[in-house]
Amino acid sequence: MHPGQIDVNEITGYWTFLLSIDWKDPWLIGLILVHIMTTTTALLSRNNSNFQVFLFLVLLLAVYFTESINEYAAQNWSSFSKQQYFDSNGLFISTVFSIPILLNCMLLIGTWLYSSTQLMVTLKTAQLKERVRRERQNKADSESTAKHVKAE
Template identity: 45%
Template sequence: MDQVYQAMDEMKAAMNEHVDLVSDLLQRLSSELRSGFGPAVDNFVGFFHAIDWKEPWLIGLLAFHVLLLIVVILSRRKVNFQLSLSFLAFVGVYMAERINRFLGENWKSFSSQNYFDPNGLFISVLWSGPLLVITILIVVNTLITLCGLIVKWKRAELKHRARQARAKKD
């Protein structure tokens, strides 16, 4: 009987510990939600203002992303071409660390300041981020195209079955 009480006490202690842990997590979440998005917005605004947006290479980078987005939109019906574009975008994201290292070593030849920190925040936001967004658009477009193909296939199948049923009647 003592073992049962001891097991019950251990279970009660474990439950109390779990309740305390969950309570602590909820308090942290509540305090973060009460603070709002202010700190995140402040960090974004600070990041945005730290960049000299008039540098030619930055304008070229942004133009590249806009051009790539336009190509993706215009080629939305060419699934194979978009597959190639998404593969190239993934290669660009994969190479981001090496690109960041190379540009960090050679920034003086094309930039007024070194944006290429070892953590890769800048390259992630201005290189990998837009490439990933464009790739997501390609994936969504591919899924929409596949859904359309499935509908066409099912309609053709139903028409074929209806023809077969009519042929059996005759």
Template identity: 45%
Template structure:
């Protein structure tokens, strides 16, 4: 019995060491990502009018999506519009990179499109996911309504046969 207890204790100590090492690795490997995000955030001049306009566009677009959540056809239009915006992001990045001096104080548009992916495509994809989830909920609601109507119809048919 004592051997079992000592084996169990040694196993628990070993597991505690593994968890401690894993959590230390996770904390240390997340630190560079956090530092990169903070550097990215501070490198941007958030007072530039075109950036304020872009963020305002995303806020208004999200608001329109939330307000129109009951209109599935309009939601599908917004969904396709958002995905079209993501699809055109590469071309938009090339155009903006060629003409950045006419609207910005510094060139944010690298060849990989990281900036535009973060501030243009990212919010559009989040809004698309919100629309998709809303559509799935609406479809579930319609399926429930349809099934209830079908059950009521069957009950009426059954009651008519009994009479």
């Protein structure tokens, strides 16, 4: 077995797979920081929907190209990593790259749904206030008309 490779027989489940990853590898730390920055950006830009749509599309493009990224990383792993993690099934890249990105996409969608709900509540409240104002105005108009009719 080549140095820097994990014996496949040692991995019996997803948890052991996660434990077998060297999380102190500098590029993995950088990737985790990128995911944290992406999540922070998604949360801080909640009032800028145009930017969020752009971020959402960029994230989906990154997930779309995951297979190509995995192939490239599998061929060039020794230039940036201590171990060869990039298998043909894509378990590793899905775990450390695609899943966090898709969770960020879900966060963006959740933010949009929450904003839409708040907007609908605001709109319905304004509609109800307008209806009450119109009813009061109509009632006041009909009372003033009734007073004018009595006075004549």
